[in-house]
Amino acid sequence: MTRVLQKYHVPWKKMYNEEEVSFQCPYCFQTISMVFESMYGGQSYIEDCEVCCQPIEVSYRIHEGETILEKVERAQ
Numbered sequence: 001m002t003r004v005l006q007k008y009h010v011p012w013k014k015m016y017n018e019e020e021v022s023f024q025c026p027y028c029f030q031t032i033s034m035v036f037e038s039m040y041g042g043q044s045y046i047e048d049c050e051v052c053c054q055p056i057e058v059s060y061r062i063h064e065g066e067t068i069l070e071k072v073e074r075a076q
């Protein structure tokens with residue numbers, strides 16, 4: 001039966017679960033944004049600031065479909 005699948009049809013954006021999140025860089029204090037994938041749950045990784053190119057350690061978790069930042073710190 002395909003009835004259930006049709007009922008819970010999800011739009012493209014939700015299917016891929018990418019969300020753009022803005023936060024403040026711990027080095028230069030500019031507001032920067034990154035795209036997080038929420039399809040695998042929370043993650044932690046190091047990403048360079050797009051303004052000052054310093055490495056930022058970012059970790060986030062997914063709660064009820066929303067991306068919640070847990071940590072934004074200098075990676076050194």
Ligand SMILES: [Zn+2]
Nearest residue numbers: 025028049052
């Ligand atoms: Zn920066």
